[in-house]
Amino acid sequence: MFWIKLVLSALLLAYLGWALNLSDIFSLLKTADWQLVAAAILCLIVGQVLSAIRWTWLARGLGLSVMTARKIQIYFLGMFLSLFLPSIIGGDVARGWLLAKGRENAGWPAAASVVLERVNGVVGLGLVVSFCMLFLDIPLLWFVVWNAGLLMLFVILLTLPRWWPRLVVSSWSGKLSGWKSLPLTTPVFQAAWWKSLPVSIVFQILVVQAHVLLGMAVGMEMSWFAYGFMVCLVALASALPVSFNGFGIREAGYVGLATWFGASAEAAGAMAALWVLVLLSAALPGGIVLWKMGGRAILHRNGKVT
Secondary structure (H helix, E strand, O other): OHHHHHHHHHHHHHHHHHHOOHHHHHHHHHOOOHHHHHHHHHHHHHHHHHHHHHHHHHHHHOOOOOOHHHHHHHHHHHHHHHHHOOOOOOHHHHHHHHHHOOOOOOHHHHHHHHHHHHHHHHHHHHHHHHHHHOOOOOOHHHHHHHHHHHHHHHHHHHOHHHHHHHHHHHOOOOOOOHHHHOOOOOHHHHHHHHHHHHHHHHHHHHHHHHHHHHHHHOOOOOOHHHHHHHHHHHHHHHOOOOOOOOOOHHHHHHHHHHHHOOOOHHHHHHHHHHHHHHHHHHHHHHHHHHHHOOHHHHHEEOOEEO
8 A cells, every 4th residue: 555655646746847847946945035935834832732732632531631741842853754764654653653642442532533633624624714715716615515514523522412322332342343432522621622623724724824925925916815725625636645745746735726826836846845845854853752752662662563
């Protein structure tokens, strides 16, 4: 599966290299405003810190107590692992493992905290897309389908205290039934969930703004709402487990949607390249955390990577 993802990413990047004028892209990168690039890096770092705080709240809602500073360190470590150590070790898997490590019966709550933190982020992303759609000339069908799906998601979330207990009672019992003990219907977790949603929205806004700054750095002219629509949809697509860390799909998505909004394909390609630089730069604190924690050995158990 790893090689299939790698080949798909390589093919997509190779196609973009063939379809775009690389000399124009390099020229845009040479003349880029690096102060704006630095501001974009700052936006992403602040967003990651907020995401770590969101994760802290959700984990506490599930009964896991940990210092916020520790959560921030583990969050950046997960980001670093996802970018620099693309193997069977996923950044999210590492986060869950490190959170549960040394705690009795913490496996399911730790795993759930990671998954639910991502789900909360997706809900925030969906709201940002819906808001941006109001200011864009897009097909009516897209608007209706997207918002209908988002409405259904909110109905599921709001009615969770009603259907979750029934699901727990009616489901099987066994080694994989630890999820049944998750306190998703308690007032503590519900408060943590809804408190986290505004943070997810702010995080997505910061990510969009980082892309706006990168676009400005290379002269890509689009409205903020077009950036928001593009960035959020590309984030969803690149999160699918079909490519190597989203490479190829992310760049193709930027170029395709940017040109659809009337921007330069080469400017979109330059912005995509700068975004990779921003990701790498923002993930470097995670490398420092990994080094201080003893390197990849912290993810080993019985000699095998977990």
